[in-house]
Amino acid sequence: EAQVTQNPRYLITVTGKKLTVTCSQNMNHEYMSWYRQDPGLGLRQIYYSMNVEVTDKGDVPEGYKVSRKEKRNFPLILESPSPNQTSLYFCASNSWGARSPLHFGNGTRLTVT
Amino acid sequence: RKEVEQDPGPFNVPEGATVAFNCTYSNSASQSFFWYRQDCRKEPKLLMSVYSSGNEDGRFTAQLNRASQYISLLIRDSKLSDSATYLCVVNALKANTGNQFYFGTGTSLTVIP
Numbered sequence: 001e002a003q004v005t006q007n008p009r010y011l012i013t014v015t016g017k018k019l020t021v022t023c024s025q026n027m028n029h030e031y032m033s034w035y036r037q038d039p040g041l042g043l044r045q046i047y048y049s050m051n052v053e054v055t056d057k058g059d060v061p062e063g064y065k066v067s068r069k070e071k072r073n074f075p076l077i078l079e080s081p082s083p084n085q086t087s088l089y090f091c092a093s094n095s096w097g098a099r100s101p102l103h104f105g106n107g108t109r110l111t112v113t
Numbered sequence: 114r115k116e117v118e119q120d121p122g123p124f125n126v127p128e129g130a131t132v133a134f135n136c137t138y139s140n141s142a143s144q145s146f147f148w149y150r151q152d153c154r155k156e157p158k159l160l161m162s163v164y165s166s167g168n169e170d171g172r173f174t175a176q177l178n179r180a181s182q183y184i185s186l187l188i189r190d191s192k193l194s195d196s197a198t199y200l201c202v203v204n205a206l207k208a209n210t211g212n213q214f215y216f217g218t219g220t221s222l223t224v225i226p
Contacts, residue, residue, distance in 0.1 A: 040192065041218070042219060043200075099164075101162055102214060104156040107155065
Protein backbone atom coordinates (compact mmCIF):
# COMPACT_ATOMS: atom_id res chain seq x y z
CA GLU A 1 0.00 0.00 0.00
CA ALA A 2 1.30 3.43 -1.00
CA GLN A 3 1.72 5.50 2.10
CA VAL A 4 3.58 8.08 4.14
CA THR A 5 4.36 6.85 7.65
CA GLN A 6 5.09 9.14 10.55
CA ASN A 7 6.16 8.19 14.04
CA PRO A 8 5.28 8.73 16.78
CA ARG A 9 1.60 9.66 16.55
CA TYR A 10 1.63 11.38 19.93
CA LEU A 11 4.55 12.82 21.83
CA ILE A 12 4.70 14.72 25.09
CA THR A 13 8.08 16.10 26.06
CA VAL A 14 9.71 18.79 28.13
CA THR A 15 11.40 21.97 27.04
CA GLY A 16 14.93 21.43 25.76
CA LYS A 17 14.85 17.67 25.31
CA LYS A 18 15.91 16.85 21.76
CA LEU A 19 13.46 14.79 19.72
CA THR A 20 13.09 13.37 16.24
CA VAL A 21 9.91 12.68 14.33
CA THR A 22 10.43 10.15 11.58
CA CYS A 23 8.81 10.16 8.16
CA SER A 24 9.06 7.51 5.49
CA GLN A 25 7.35 7.10 2.12
CA ASN A 26 7.24 4.05 -0.13
CA MET A 27 6.20 5.76 -3.38
CA ASN A 28 9.70 6.73 -4.58
CA HIS A 29 8.70 10.39 -4.40
CA GLU A 30 11.36 13.01 -4.97
CA TYR A 31 9.66 15.75 -3.00
CA MET A 32 9.06 15.60 0.74
CA SER A 33 8.02 18.29 3.17
CA TRP A 34 7.04 19.01 6.75
CA TYR A 35 4.12 21.13 7.91
CA ARG A 36 2.72 22.25 11.18
CA GLN A 37 -0.96 22.97 11.67
CA ASP A 38 -2.24 25.33 14.31
CA PRO A 39 -5.82 26.54 14.91
CA GLY A 40 -6.67 29.52 12.73
CA LEU A 41 -3.33 29.42 10.91
CA GLY A 42 -3.77 26.44 8.65
CA LEU A 43 -0.87 24.39 7.32
CA ARG A 44 2.50 26.10 7.32
CA GLN A 45 5.57 24.63 5.69
CA ILE A 46 8.60 24.07 7.90
CA TYR A 47 11.12 22.50 5.53
CA TYR A 48 11.05 20.76 2.21
CA SER A 49 13.36 18.57 0.15
CA MET A 50 13.42 18.22 -3.61
CA ASN A 51 15.64 15.14 -3.52
CA VAL A 52 18.37 13.35 -1.58
CA GLU A 53 20.74 15.80 0.12
CA VAL A 54 18.68 18.76 -1.12
CA THR A 55 16.73 20.56 1.60
CA ASP A 56 15.49 24.09 2.04
CA LYS A 57 13.58 26.24 4.48
CA GLY A 58 9.87 26.74 4.27
CA ASP A 59 7.88 29.49 5.93
CA VAL A 60 8.51 28.62 9.59
CA PRO A 61 11.89 26.83 9.87
CA GLU A 62 13.14 28.34 13.14
CA GLY A 63 13.80 25.71 15.78
CA TYR A 64 13.72 22.78 13.35
CA LYS A 65 16.24 20.76 11.37
CA VAL A 66 15.82 18.12 8.70
CA SER A 67 17.96 15.73 6.74
CA ARG A 68 17.46 13.73 3.55
CA LYS A 69 20.12 11.04 3.41
CA GLU A 70 17.85 8.55 1.67
CA LYS A 71 15.04 9.16 -0.78
CA ARG A 72 12.39 7.50 1.35
CA ASN A 73 13.17 9.15 4.72
CA PHE A 74 12.83 12.74 5.87
CA PRO A 75 13.13 13.09 9.65
CA LEU A 76 12.22 16.28 11.50
CA ILE A 77 14.53 17.19 14.36
CA LEU A 78 13.81 19.55 17.22
CA GLU A 79 17.17 20.17 18.91
CA SER A 80 15.72 22.11 21.84
CA PRO A 81 11.93 22.03 21.78
CA SER A 82 9.98 24.92 23.26
CA PRO A 83 6.28 25.23 24.20
CA ASN A 84 5.54 27.29 21.07
CA GLN A 85 6.37 24.18 19.03
CA THR A 86 3.37 22.41 20.49
CA SER A 87 1.41 21.62 17.36
CA LEU A 88 0.11 19.00 14.95
CA TYR A 89 2.81 18.02 12.46
CA PHE A 90 2.38 16.44 9.05
CA CYS A 91 4.92 14.98 6.70
CA ALA A 92 3.98 14.88 3.02
CA SER A 93 5.44 13.69 -0.25
CA ASN A 94 4.73 13.88 -3.94
CA SER A 95 6.47 13.20 -7.20
CA TRP A 96 7.96 15.87 -9.41
CA GLY A 97 5.38 17.67 -11.50
CA ALA A 98 2.71 20.25 -10.87
CA ARG A 99 -0.18 17.80 -11.23
CA SER A 100 1.05 15.48 -8.52
CA PRO A 101 -0.95 15.92 -5.30
CA LEU A 102 0.53 15.80 -1.85
CA HIS A 103 0.25 12.57 0.13
CA PHE A 104 0.19 13.20 3.87
CA GLY A 105 1.33 11.10 6.77
CA ASN A 106 -1.14 10.50 9.58
CA GLY A 107 0.28 13.24 11.76
CA THR A 108 2.21 13.68 14.98
CA ARG A 109 0.65 15.56 17.83
CA LEU A 110 3.47 17.12 19.83
CA THR A 111 3.10 18.73 23.23
CA VAL A 112 6.06 20.53 24.78
CA THR A 113 5.67 21.43 28.44
CA ARG B 114 -2.63 39.21 0.83
CA LYS B 115 -2.76 35.48 1.46
CA GLU B 116 -1.84 33.17 -1.40
CA VAL B 117 -5.03 31.17 -0.96
CA GLU B 118 -8.18 32.37 0.76
CA GLN B 119 -11.21 30.42 1.85
CA ASP B 120 -14.31 31.29 3.81
CA PRO B 121 -13.71 29.46 7.11
CA GLY B 122 -17.41 28.96 7.72
CA PRO B 123 -18.72 27.12 9.61
CA PHE B 124 -21.32 25.90 7.16
CA ASN B 125 -24.15 24.04 8.87
CA VAL B 126 -26.48 22.42 6.35
CA PRO B 127 -29.29 19.87 6.58
CA GLU B 128 -28.87 16.41 5.17
CA GLY B 129 -29.64 16.34 1.47
CA ALA B 130 -28.73 19.98 0.87
CA THR B 131 -26.38 21.25 -1.80
CA VAL B 132 -23.47 23.30 -0.54
CA ALA B 133 -20.73 25.17 -2.38
CA PHE B 134 -17.34 26.40 -1.22
CA ASN B 135 -15.17 28.90 -2.99
CA CYS B 136 -11.46 29.48 -2.83
CA THR B 137 -9.46 32.30 -4.40
CA TYR B 138 -5.73 32.29 -5.19
CA SER B 139 -3.41 35.17 -5.87
CA ASN B 140 -0.63 33.63 -7.99
CA SER B 141 -1.69 33.71 -11.62
CA ALA B 142 1.12 31.23 -12.44
CA SER B 143 -0.51 28.52 -10.33
CA GLN B 144 -0.70 25.30 -12.28
CA SER B 145 -2.70 22.77 -10.37
CA PHE B 146 -5.46 22.81 -7.85
CA PHE B 147 -6.77 20.35 -5.34
CA TRP B 148 -9.50 19.91 -2.77
CA TYR B 149 -8.61 17.96 0.34
CA ARG B 150 -10.85 16.72 3.11
CA GLN B 151 -9.63 16.80 6.68
CA ASP B 152 -11.41 15.17 9.59
CA CYS B 153 -10.76 16.45 13.08
CA ARG B 154 -7.07 16.08 14.02
CA LYS B 155 -6.39 13.71 11.15
CA GLU B 156 -4.33 14.08 8.01
CA PRO B 157 -5.71 15.86 4.95
CA LYS B 158 -6.84 13.40 2.30
CA LEU B 159 -7.14 14.16 -1.38
CA LEU B 160 -10.76 14.59 -2.40
CA MET B 161 -10.33 15.84 -5.94
CA SER B 162 -7.78 17.29 -8.28
CA VAL B 163 -9.14 20.14 -10.38
CA TYR B 164 -8.01 20.37 -13.98
CA SER B 165 -8.80 22.87 -16.73
CA SER B 166 -12.49 23.67 -16.58
CA GLY B 167 -13.31 21.31 -13.75
CA ASN B 168 -14.40 17.76 -13.05
CA GLU B 169 -17.04 15.68 -11.32
CA ASP B 170 -16.84 12.67 -9.04
CA GLY B 171 -20.19 11.37 -7.87
CA ARG B 172 -21.83 14.00 -5.67
CA PHE B 173 -18.78 16.25 -5.86
CA THR B 174 -18.03 18.78 -8.58
CA ALA B 175 -14.94 20.96 -8.68
CA GLN B 176 -14.54 23.89 -11.02
CA LEU B 177 -11.68 26.19 -11.91
CA ASN B 178 -11.98 29.72 -13.18
CA ARG B 179 -8.50 30.87 -14.20
CA ALA B 180 -9.62 34.30 -15.34
CA SER B 181 -11.03 35.12 -11.91
CA GLN B 182 -8.52 32.95 -10.07
CA TYR B 183 -10.90 30.88 -8.03
CA ILE B 184 -11.88 27.27 -7.63
CA SER B 185 -15.07 25.90 -6.20
CA LEU B 186 -16.35 22.68 -4.71
CA LEU B 187 -19.99 21.70 -4.94
CA ILE B 188 -21.41 18.91 -2.81
CA ARG B 189 -24.84 17.65 -3.78
CA ASP B 190 -27.18 15.59 -1.58
CA SER B 191 -25.06 16.16 1.54
CA LYS B 192 -24.53 13.19 3.84
CA LEU B 193 -23.76 13.21 7.55
CA SER B 194 -20.41 11.66 6.63
CA ASP B 195 -19.50 14.76 4.59
CA SER B 196 -18.99 16.69 7.84
CA ALA B 197 -15.33 17.71 7.80
CA THR B 198 -13.02 20.59 6.95
CA TYR B 199 -12.34 21.12 3.26
CA LEU B 200 -8.95 22.51 2.28
CA CYS B 201 -8.20 24.31 -0.93
CA VAL B 202 -4.63 23.63 -2.13
CA VAL B 203 -2.84 25.33 -5.01
CA ASN B 204 0.47 24.32 -6.58
CA ALA B 205 2.87 26.52 -8.50
CA LEU B 206 5.83 24.59 -9.92
CA LYS B 207 8.97 26.70 -9.76
CA ALA B 208 12.36 25.94 -11.31
CA ASN B 209 14.41 26.66 -8.20
CA THR B 210 12.08 25.39 -5.49
CA GLY B 211 10.09 22.71 -7.29
CA ASN B 212 6.59 22.18 -6.03
CA GLN B 213 5.31 25.10 -4.03
CA PHE B 214 2.00 24.32 -2.37
CA TYR B 215 -0.23 26.95 -0.88
CA PHE B 216 -3.05 26.08 1.50
CA GLY B 217 -6.28 27.71 2.47
CA THR B 218 -7.14 27.62 6.15
CA GLY B 219 -10.07 25.34 5.42
CA THR B 220 -13.86 25.55 5.40
CA SER B 221 -15.72 23.70 8.11
CA LEU B 222 -18.85 21.80 7.09
CA THR B 223 -21.35 20.19 9.44
CA VAL B 224 -24.23 18.26 7.95
CA ILE B 225 -27.17 18.13 10.34
CA PRO B 226 -29.70 15.25 10.46
